[in-house]
Amino acid sequence: MVYKKRNIRKERVFALIGIILVIILIIVGICTYKHFTSTEYKLGKIGYSEKEITTLLKAEDKVLNKALDNEYDKHLIPLTKQKYFIWKNFDKYKKEINKRLEKSNKINYKDVVTKVNVKRNYNYYTHTEKTNMDKENAILVNKYYSLPEKYKPENIVDVSNWYSYGNIQLKKDAYEAFKKMFNAAKKDDITIIINSGYRTYEIQKETYDQYKTWYDEEYADGIAARPDFSEHQTGLALDIITYNTKGKDFENTDAFKWLQNNAHKYGFILRYPKGKEDITGYSYESWHYRYLGKELATKVKNSGLTYDEYYAYYLDKE
Ligand SMILES: [Zn+2]
Known part of the structure; x- marks a missing residue:
């Protein structure tokens, strides 16, 4: 028992x-x-380090999936971390990085993103496309984005000699805004005068061709825009001077300082800023202003970006 x-x-x-x-x-x-x-294991198997895996797990799904679906890419994290990174440009960024790696093993990712976003990975006047005219006053015109062939804007009006030197024309919206800006500047004892406004296709062509005959194409491209690639042909761009100054001297005037602080309030931006020559494709021009409308001009000004960069990231991303 x-x-x-x-x-x-x-x-x-x-x-x-x-x-x-x-x-x-x-x-x-x-x-x-x-x-x-686990995702961690898979990422490790692909070749990502522990530190990179931690970053990837915190990144947005698109970045993580890109890492999981492809071979190890040491540029993925630093690239996607850039403020103005645009997904549709991903392959172009990679191409640009590889091109730069042939010359140096240090990569400035911010610069790669900036340059590719504004197509500056290509030479001027190559890979050009017609600009999107639906953007109206916000259209982008530069050495990569052209106006429609032999473009003639609508609503071009004569500018009174009260505001300008010579027979100048502008698009109506830009002119109305300029008048307001002129009067506001006057109240602060500042006189701003329009020295150049709308230029026709024919005039732009004549000017450009003349330079090309006198010098060569490269030199001509440096000093004048090709026809259909000039902002002046939109009727939305204007050159401003004040009494007794011209061109480069304008930078040192009170009028220029006033515009720096106030132009955006009336819808204008300084289009070719100092130090941004390799982005805009133009030398610094303290006198050249572009009308965008109050709201957009203020946003562009506050972003600290050139219009080329702003357009790529905020207006043309998708
Ligand atoms: Zn100009």
């Missing part, structure tokens, strides 16, 4: 041990399965 009881107890102990072992095995199995199917 006693013997039988002990036997039953033994059997129960074995059964219990067996059950515990099975449970442990199941847990180990689940853990192993979880580990090998």
Whole structure:
């Protein structure tokens, strides 16, 4: 009787041990399965370091999926971290990085993103396209984005000699805004005068062709825009002077300082700022202003970006 009881107890102990072992095995199995199917494991297997994995796990899904679906890419994280990174440009960024790596092994990702966004990874007047005219006053015109062929804007009006030197025309919106700006400046004892406004296709062509004949194409491109690639042909751009100054001297006038602080309030931006020559494609021009409308001009001014950069990121991203 006693013997039988002990036997039953033994059997129960074995059964219990067996059950515990099975449970442990199941847990180990689940853990192993979880580990090998985990994102961390997959990323590690692709080649990402622990630090990179931590970053990727915190990144947006698009970045993480890009990492999971492709071979190891050490440029992925620094590129996607750039403020003005645009997904549709991803392959172009990579191409530009590879091009730069042939010359140097230090990559300035911010510069790569900036330049590719404004198409500056290509030479001027190559890879050009027609600009999107639906943007109206916000159209982008530069050495990559042209106006429609032999473009003639609507609503071009004559500017009164009260505001300008010579026979100048502007698009109506820009003119109305300029008048307001002129009067506001006058109240601060500042006189701003329009020196150049709308230029026709024909005039732009004549000017450009003349330079090309006198010098060569490269030199001509440096000093004049090609026809259909000039902002002046939109009727939305104007050159401003004040009494007794011209061109480069304008930068040192009170009128220029006033415009720096106030132009955006009337819808104008300084289109070719200092230090941004390799983005805009133009030398610094303290006198050249572009009408965008109050709201957009203020946004562009506050962003600290050139219009080329602003347009790429905020108006043309998708
Ligand atoms: Zn100009």
